[in-house]
Amino acid sequence: MTEDLLRLSAAAQAQRIDAGAVSGEEVFEFWRERAAEDGLGAYLWVADDNPGGSLPPVAVKDLFCVEGVPSSAGSRILEGYRPPYTATSVRNLIQGGAHVLGKTNQDEFAMGSSNENSGYGPVENPWDRALVPGGSSGGSAAAVAGGSAPWAIGTDTGGSIRQPAALCGIVGLKPTYGAVSRYGMIAFASSLDQCGPLTRDVTDAALMLRLLEGRDPCDSTCVGIEGDIALPSAERLDGLRFGVWGLDEEGLDAGVADTCRAAIARIEELGGGVQDVELPNAGHGLSAYYVIAPAEASANLARYDGVRYGLRSTDNGDLTSLYEQTRHDGFGDEVKRRIMIGTYALSSGYYDAYYGKAQKVRTRIVEDFRAAFEQVDFVVTPTSPTVAFKLGERTADPLAMYLSDYFTVPMSLAGIPAISIPAGLSEGLPVGLQIAGPAFSEAKVLDAAHALERAIGFEGVPRT
Amino acid sequence: MTITEAETRAYEPVIGIEIHVQLKTRTKMFCACALSFGEAPNTRTCPVCLGHPGTLPVTNAEAVHFALMIALAFDCEIAPRSIFHRKNYFYPDLPKGYQISQYDIPLATAGRLGDVRIHRVHLEEDAAKLVHAGASGRIHGAESSVVDFNRGGTPLVEIVTEPDLRNAADAAEFGRLLQATLRRMGVSDVNMEEGSLRMDANVSIRPVGETTFGTKTELKNMNSFRFLERGIDAEIERQKRTLADGGEVEQSTLHFDPSSGAITTLRSKEEAHDYRYFPEPDLVPIAPTEEMLDRAREALPELPAARAERLERDLDLPADTAKLLAFRADVGDFYESALSPDGGSPRNLANWTINELTARIGDADPATTKLEPKAFARLVTMVGEKQISAAAGREILDVLVSEGGDPAALVEEKGLGRAGEDELAAIVDRALADNPDAVEKIRAGKGQAVGAIVGAVMRDTKGRADGGQVQRMISERLGR
Numbered sequence: 055m056t057e058d059l060l061r062l063s064a065a066a067q068a069q070r071i072d073a074g075a076v077s078g079e080e081v082f083e084f085w086r087e088r089a090a091e092d093g094l095g096a097y098l099w100v101a102d103d104n105p106g107g108s109l110p111p112v113a114v115k116d117l118f119c120v121e122g123v124p125s126s127a128g129s130r131i132l133e134g135y136r137p138p139y140t141a142t143s144v145r146n147l148i149q150g151g152a153h154v155l156g157k158t159n160q161d162e163f164a165m166g167s168s169n170e171n172s173g174y175g176p177v178e179n180p181w182d183r184a185l186v187p188g189g190s191s192g193g194s195a196a197a198v199a200g201g202s203a204p205w206a207i208g209t210d211t212g213g214s215i216r217q218p219a220a221l222c223g224i225v226g227l228k229p230t231y232g233a234v235s236r237y238g239m240i241a242f243a244s245s246l247d248q249c250g251p252l253t254r255d256v257t258d259a260a261l262m263l264r265l266l267e268g269r270d271p272c273d274s275t276c277v278g279i280e281g282d283i284a285l286p287s288a289e290r291l292d293g294l295r296f297g298v299w300g301l302d303e304e305g306l307d308a309g310v311a312d313t314c315r316a317a318i319a320r321i322e323e324l325g326g327g328v329q330d331v332e333l334p335n336a337g338h339g340l341s342a343y344y345v346i347a348p349a350e351a352s353a354n355l356a357r358y359d360g361v362r363y364g365l366r367s368t369d370n371g372d373l374t375s376l377y378e379q380t381r382h383d384g385f386g387d388e389v390k391r392r393i394m395i396g397t398y399a400l401s402s403g404y405y406d407a408y409y410g411k412a413q414k415v416r417t418r419i420v421e422d423f424r425a426a427f428e429q430v431d432f433v434v435t436p437t438s439p440t441v442a443f444k445l446g447e448r449t450a451d452p453l454a455m456y457l458s459d460y461f462t463v464p465m466s467l468a469g470i471p472a473i474s475i476p477a478g479l480s481e482g483l484p485v486g487l488q489i490a491g492p493a494f495s496e497a498k499v500l501d502a503a504h505a506l507e508r509a510i511g512f513e514g515v516p517r518t
Numbered sequence: 519m520t521i522t523e524a525e526t527r528a529y530e531p532v533i534g535i536e537i538h539v540q541l542k543t544r545t546k547m548f549c550a551c552a553l554s555f556g557e558a559p560n561t562r563t564c565p566v567c568l569g570h571p572g573t574l575p576v577t578n579a580e581a582v583h584f585a586l587m588i589a590l591a592f593d594c595e596i597a598p599r600s601i602f603h604r605k606n607y608f609y610p611d612l613p614k615g616y617q618i619s620q621y622d623i624p625l626a627t628a629g630r631l632g633d634v635r636i637h638r639v640h641l642e643e644d645a646a647k648l649v650h651a652g653a654s655g656r657i658h659g660a661e662s663s664v665v666d667f668n669r670g671g672t673p674l675v676e677i678v679t680e681p682d683l684r685n686a687a688d689a690a691e692f693g694r695l696l697q698a699t700l701r702r703m704g705v706s707d708v709n710m711e712e713g714s715l716r717m718d719a720n721v722s723i724r725p726v727g728e729t730t731f732g733t734k735t736e737l738k739n740m741n742s743f744r745f746l747e748r749g750i751d752a753e754i755e756r757q758k759r760t761l762a763d764g765g766e767v768e769q770s771t772l773h774f775d776p777s778s779g780a781i782t783t784l785r786s787k788e789e790a791h792d793y794r795y796f797p798e799p800d801l802v803p804i805a806p807t808e809e810m811l812d813r814a815r816e817a818l819p820e821l822p823a824a825r826a827e828r829l830e831r832d833l834d835l836p837a838d839t840a841k842l843l844a845f846r847a848d849v850g851d852f853y854e855s856a857l858s859p860d861g862g863s864p865r866n867l868a869n870w871t872i873n874e875l876t877a878r879i880g881d882a883d884p885a886t887t888k889l890e891p892k893a894f895a896r897l898v899t900m901v902g903e904k905q906i907s908a909a910a911g912r913e914i915l916d917v918l919v920s921e922g923g924d925p926a927a928l929v930e931e932k933g934l935g936r937a938g939e940d941e942l943a944a945i946v947d948r949a950l951a952d953n954p955d956a957v958e959k960i961r962a963g964k965g966q967a968v969g970a971i972v973g974a975v976m977r978d979t980k981g982r983a984d985g986g987q988v989q990r991m992i993s994e995r996l997g998r
Contacts, residue, residue, distance in 0.1 A: 117572075118572075119570075119571065125571070125572075127571065132571065135571070137571065137572065138565055138570065139565050139573075236574060237572065237573070237574050238573075239572050240571040241571075241572065243799075244799035244800050245799035271576065272574060272576060273574050273576075273800075274574070274575075274576050274577065274800070274802050275799075275800065275801075275802060349796060350796075350799055352606075353604050353606050353614075353615065353616050353794075353796070355615075356608065356614065356615020356616060357571070357613060357614045357615050359608060359610075359615060361610050361613075361665070362568060362569065362570075363570070363571075373610070373663075377608055397794065400606070400794035400796050401792055402792045402794070405794075405796070
């Protein structure tokens with residue numbers, strides 16, 4: 055009976071628990087065994103007790119602090135760190151009946167687009183184990199796509215939920231900045247980080263968002279979403295206007311573009327209006343992002359100094375060498391690169407030229423979206439310029455790796471909600487379509503995504 | 519090299535003060551930990567003030583309230599939206615690797631306290647406390663260092679003055695006014711030795727008549743007003759000597775050692791940090807509403823400067839006396855509660871308060887002694903009306919402070935009432951008989967010899983006699 059669980063969405067499993075067809079403990083046990091046998095490198099820790107729950111358990115990205123549970127943000131500098139408290143988002147899930155199934159692998163401190171920057175080894179894509187799952191929430195995406203988790207949470211700073219969801223053929227939602235608490239999320243870039251669901255389908259994403267969102271007195275930037283998040287029910291898109299952006303961008307893989315065009319054609323079939331939309335400054339998003347995010351990260355990661363927790367490298371006992379040696383040993387190359395970029399961008403004499411300028415670009419992008427949403431209800435783009443790429447293919451070329459987030463970064467900078475849903479396959483691999491809406495329009499985005507998801511009829515089953 | 523008078527006069531010191539005030543809020547600046555008052559190390563901590571991964575700061579509303587009170591007390595312009603910045607540097611007393619402070623948009627600007635303009639008032643968090651084992655007492659060369667995070671995250675208000683002060687004594691005087699003002703508001707313990715009030719001085723000198731500023735140095739953390747004054751004086755002298763020797767004052771951060779009087783360099787300009795300030799993304803701006811401002815305004819008591827002015831004006835007290843009463847709010851409160859329309863001269867009462875009462879209670883709040891304000895007023899009135907001598911009044915006050923009671927009853931009990939005309943007649947007669955030499959001199963016109971007779975009468979009556987009355991009786995008896 056529990057074998058069926060693998061085929062069911064989280065919402066359907068919850069209904070079975072509710073109906074008494076299966077117990078919460080049985081469901082938890084089923085997934086715990088799956089997680090423990092995961093062969094993709096998706097998990098860094100799997101629960102050893104069974105709290106059951108009224109909802110299926112959730113795989114949690116390693117950077118969420120869970121009391122007493124190893125929480126390292128994929129970094130060696132936090133190896134063995136067990137937080138004394140639990141993140142608000144995780145507490146909300148637990149209170150809602152979804153307990154922690156395990157901690158999933160990720161790029162170190164969420165810095166990466168392939169999960170290859172993890173301090174604990176890469177994650178393999180369940181569609182083809184020679185390929186990356188995307189990142190930074192690569193473990194969460196691979197676990198859901200590969201059938202070792204019913205659903206998962208991740209974090210998205212510039213695309214870290216949406217891009218791995220796209221590359222693994224699942225749904226990933228980045229909520230509006232301020233919808234979900236960041237308290238207990240090990241910070242990468244504070245003005246961009248946002249927690250969200252990685253799920254089998256849009257309904258699961260809505261169900262999970264309902265649990266996650268809400269004002270939090272521990273996070274002054276978190277206001278929650280007004281009103282209830284209804285489970286999506288739309289089957290048509292009549293009267294809704296979709297603005298398409300980015301399909302002619304240089305560097306966009308032709309197969310990805312074709313798959314997206316086919317999905318966009320479905321929008322029209324469902325009664326939606328499709329038009330091109332201009333986002334004149336969105337193309338500068340990556341440049342601004344790679345100043346703002348590292349600048350914030352350079353401060354956020356200063357606390358890993360070997361004094362209070364995590365790794366402490368001892369050398370000759372001198373304070374400076376304690377700092378230098380600990381950070382030298384504990385951080386990976388990409389993290390060091392971004393700390394240096396960020397430190398430079400904030401330095402006296404360079405601040406205006408880099409950080410100041412990047413903030414101006416960010417403001418322009420916010421204005422671009424505001425203008426766009428006067429014409430259309432949603433902006434639609436490819437999620438990733440390519441399908442999943444080979445492990446090792448881009449590790450030597452950080453700029454090529456950064457381009458993975460070309461289409462997702464503008465929404466992060468604007469703080470608006472965006473969902474990636476599977477649009478189909480290209481070269482046998484999943485392609486993600488991104489749908490973005492105005493701030494706090496999650497319910498509408500989810501409804502539209504639900505209608506389109508039904509029309510596309512993607513079979514979310516990888517080859518493995 | 520000695521400094522000539524001319525050289526001393528040739529330069530004008532320019533001094534600005536930077537003050538850090540620990541606020542007496544219930545909890546820390548950005549977390550729910552209670553403030554620490556000498557608890558065991560690291561017992562007032564939580565994941566937030568220890569800088570654990572994933573934690574976020576939340577601004578303490580009471581700290582904002584206190585800071586607004588301070589800004590209003592100084593008549594500052596309050597920013598409609600002030601923001602926090604991160605000030606980045608590595609040190610073990612700074613758990614996040616940055617201090618949350620305010621930078622280019624502080625809570626308040628452009629105020630005034632006394633004759634000194636206030637440049638800015640802003641909120642920030644205090645660092646933790648480092649203790650270094652080993653001889654050096656500093657982190658370099660220490661055998662080991664330990665951190666107590668109890669203090670980390672305590673709310674601080676930083677107050678920066680304009681460079682309006684021109685000598686060390688005025689700087690110390692300003693410090694006292696500031697301390698009295700903040701103490702009156704109840705927003706801080708303002709204790710310099712315990713570090714809840716910390717003062718740095720920016721010092722430069724320039725030729726008299728010059729309008730541009732010389733290069734300034736920053737004297738760090740002097741823990742009493744006396745040291746502040748001595749430190750500034752020492753630094754002014756050092757700068758004068760440097761210039762007289764043909765040298766240049768270099769921008770630096772300095773330490774004044776009060777025991778040796780020596781000034782040492784903590785940091786030169788080259789070693790100055792690049793703090794890489796940027797807006798704190800974890801916090802929203804402070805946007806004071808009308809309600810918040812009203813609440814802060816209503817919470818402001820009468821401040822010492824205004825009180826001194828009122829006491830001087832309404833009660834005709836000398837300026838110094840009024841100021842002493844105003845600067846010690848508890849003593850001033852006691853004084854004012856002892857005042858009554860039929861209670862005799864406010865001036866007498868003030869003198870007894872600042873001379874006799876404070877000598878007996880030290881720094882204690884008079885309200886915490888056994889002395890009742892009304893009893894104190896009656897005692898001073900009895901002295902003023904010469905019902906008892908001043909000496910007797912002091913003796914009674916000793917008892918009132920330690921045991922309480924009614925002054926009239928005590929006078930009766932101790933027999934300290936004035937000697938009457940009848941009682942005195944016999945004593946004066948005896949004194950005249952016992953001092954024939956003095957009597958002779960008085961008769962010969964040497965008026966000052968009367969003192970010997972008065973003295974004898976005073977000894978005999980244990981001070982209960984009124985000197986004027988005794989003199990009159992002597993004159994009557996000797997026919998002069």
